[in-house]
Amino acid sequence: MRKASSHCVxxxxxxxxxxxxxxxxxxFWVEPSTFSPATGARLDIRLCVxxxxxxxxxxxxDQRIGRFAAFSRSGEQPLLGIDGADPxxxxxxxxxxxxxxxxxxxxxxxxxxxxxxSAYLKEKGLEQILMLRERRGENQRAARDAYxxxxxxxxxxxxxxEKLVDxxxxxxxxxxxxxxxxxxxRTFQLLHEGxxxxxxxxxxxxxxxxxxxLHVRTDKHGRATFSLxxxxxxxxxxxxxxxxxxxxxxxxxxxxxxLTFQLSAPESIARxxxxxxxxxxxxxxxxxxxxxx
Numbered sequence: 639m640r641k642a643s644s645h646c647v648x649x650x651x652x653x654x655x656x657x658x659x660x661x662x663x664x665x666f667w668v669e670p671s672t673f674s675p676a677t678g679a680r681l682d683i684r685l686c687v688x689x690x691x692x693x694x695x696x697x698x699x700d701q702r703i704g705r706f707a708a709f710s711r712s713g714e715q716p717l718l719g720i721d722g723a724d725p726x727x728x729x730x731x732x733x734x735x736x737x738x739x740x741x742x743x744x745x746x747x748x749x750x751x752x753x754x755x756s757a758y759l760k761e762k763g764l765e766q767i768l769m770l771r772e773r774r775g776e777n778q779r780a781a782r783d784a785y786x787x788x789x790x791x792x793x794x795x796x797x798x799x800e801k802l803v804d805x806x807x808x809x810x811x812x813x814x815x816x817x818x819x820x821x822x823x824r825t826f827q828l829l830h831e832g833x834x835x836x837x838x839x840x841x842x843x844x845x846x847x848x849x850x851x852l853h854v855r856t857d858k859h860g861r862a863t864f865s866l867x868x869x870x871x872x873x874x875x876x877x878x879x880x881x882x883x884x885x886x887x888x889x890x891x892x893x894x895x896x897l898t899f900q901l902s903a904p905e906s907i908a909r910x911x912x913x914x915x916x917x918x919x920x921x922x923x924x925x926x927x928x929x930x931x
Contacts, residue, residue, distance in 0.1 A: 664687050664688055664689060665687070665688065665689065665843070665873065665875050665894070665896060666685070666686065666687050666787045666789060666894055666896060667685075667686050667693075667789050667791075667873050667875070667896040667898050667918075668683060668684070668685060668686070668739055668740070668741050668789040668790060668791040668896070668898060669683070669684045669685075669686045669693070669791065669845075669871075669898060669917060669918040670682070670683055670684075670739060670791055670793055671683075671684075671725070672793075673791070673792070673793050673794065673871070673899065673900040674793065674794045674795075674900075675731065675793065675795055675796075676795075676796060677731070677732060677733070677734050677795055677796035677797075678730050678731070678732050679730065680728060680729075680730055681728070681729045681730065681731060681793075682725040682727075682728055683717055683725055683726060683727035683728070683729065683739055683741075683791075684696075684724065684725045684726060684918045685698075685726045685741060685789075686917070686918035688918070689843075690843035690844065690845055690846070690847065690849075690851060690873070691846065691847070691848060693845070693917045693918040694918065695724045695725065695726070695918050696724070696726065697722050697723060697724045697726065698719045698720065698721055698722060698723050698724070698725075698726035698727070699721065699722075700721045701744075702743050702744055702746065703741070703742075703743065703744070704742045704743055704744045704786075705740060705741065705742040705809075706726070706727055706740070706741050706742075707739075707740060708729055708731060708737050708738070708739050708740075709737060709738040709739075709740060709807050710731070710733060710735055710736070710737050710738075711735060711736075712733060715729065715731070717729050717739070726741075727739075727741075731795045733795065733796075734795050734796030734797060734798040735794070735795060735796070735798045735800060736792070736793070736794055736795075736798070736800060736801070736802045736803055737792075737793050737794075737795055738790055738791070738792060738804065738805070738807060739790065739791040739792075739793060740789065740790045740791075740807055740809065741787065741788075741789045741790075742786070742787065742788050742789075742809050742810070743786050743787040743788075744786065745784040745785060745786045745886065745888075745891065746784070746785055746786070747782060747783070747784055747887070747888055748782070748783045748784075748785060749780060749781075749782050750780060750781050750782075750783060751780050752777065752778050752779055752780055752781070755780070755781040755783070756768060756771075756777065759879075762839065762877040762879075763838065763839025763853075763855070763877070764839075764877065764879050767879050767890065781889050781890060782887070782888040782889050782890070783879075783888060783889070783890050783891070783892050784882055784886045784887075784888035784890070784891045784892070785891070785892045785893075785894060786810070786891070786892075786893055786894070787894050787896075788809040788810055788811045788812060788893060788894065788895045788896075789894075789895070789896045789897075789898075790804075790807075790809070790812070790813065790896070790897045790898070791897070791898040791899065792804055792815065792897070792898070792899040801817065802899075803817065804816070804897075806829060806832065808832070809895070810830070810831060810893055811828070811829070811830055811835075811876070811878050811893035811894070811895040812828070812829045812895060813826050813827070813828055813840075813874050813875075813876060813895045813896065813897040814826065814827045814828075814829065814897075815874075815897060815899060816861075822863070823863040823864055823865045823866075824863065824864050824865075824866050825861050825862070825863045825864075826840060826861070826862050826863075826864075826874050826897065827856075827859070827860050827861050827862075828840060828856050828860045828861075828862065828876050828878075828895065829860060830878055830893070833860075834856075834858070834859050834860025834861075835856060835860045835876075835878060836856055836857065836858045836859075836860060837855055837856060838855065838856045838860070838862075838876050838877075838878060839853060839854075839855055839876065839877075840853070840854050840855070840856060840862040840874060840875070840876045841853050841874070841875045841876070842854075842864045842866060842872060842873070842874050843872065843873045843874075843875070844866075844868050844870055844871070844872055845870065845871040845872065845873055845898070845917040846870065846871065846917045847868070847870065849868070852864050852866075856876075866901060868901070869901050869902045870900065870901060871898060871899070871900050871917060872898065872899060872900070872901060873896055873897070873898045874896065874897045874898075875894070875895065875896045875897075876894075876895050876896075877892055877893065877894050877895075878892070878893045878895075879891065879892045879893070880893075
């Protein structure tokens with residue numbers, strides 16, 4: 639679903655901040671102000687919610703943050719920020735090379751009517767949960783979902799020419815970009831608690847474009863391969879659901895993973911090597927700009 643109005647997106651953003659109802663059509667991702675910052679330059683990190691065409695930033699909420707940091711070969715650097723501020727994180731990365739920017743949230747609770755929950759399960763490829771509810775006679779019952787976010791972005795700092803290599807950093811649900819194999823597509827591995835997750839629906843979205851999403855199921859090794867032709871900012875996403883643990887006051891736990899990165903882009907972007915947050919925009923600023931037209 640890619641036709642949500644800005645009013646609907648605003649409600650979704652508010653609900654995510656407050657821990658309310660979760661809308662099935664909206665993803666979450668980490669978006670840097672540029673995917674190739676200069677060494678030591680200010681880098682803004684936004685936490686975004688939306689679809690592939692529109693995205694809106696969420697303010698920093700310290701109570702929801704489980705992990706928010708930039709990872710390099712030399713270690714982990716926390717991403718600092720002011721509670722309630724947008725962008726949610728700010729960094730100045732002093733060492734050239736590849737970095738993984740990662741955000742992991744604590745869980746929030748969402749109460750969902752039966753029909754809404756069923757639609758959510760179908761959209762995210764969670765048919766096994768839908769069938770389990772049907773077998774138990776629960777498909778007409780509302781559900782309480784404890785959802786959490788596990789998002790990464792790949793960036794290159796400075797003039798480093800080294801390959802941008804992704805790796806597992808221990809997120810509970812984690813997408814990992816494997817090294818590109820020319821002519822063989824781009825492969826991503828999905829891990830749940832460090833182990834490959836098979837038969838999960840993985841979606842590839844070109845941010846800011848009207849093109850249709852791409853969908854692939856993971857194989858027995860947790861891998862999904864896409865043919866990504868267009869340059870620009872891409873988001874890979876997946877959702878996994880388990881029955882809630884005894885310590886969680888919910889029926890189910892859903893884990894949302896995403897990975898954003900930039901492929902070779904059109905010449906206008908390639909000259910600067912930047913993508914300046916055009917896909918995750920402040921609603922007030924956009925409204926003001928439209929009013930001045």
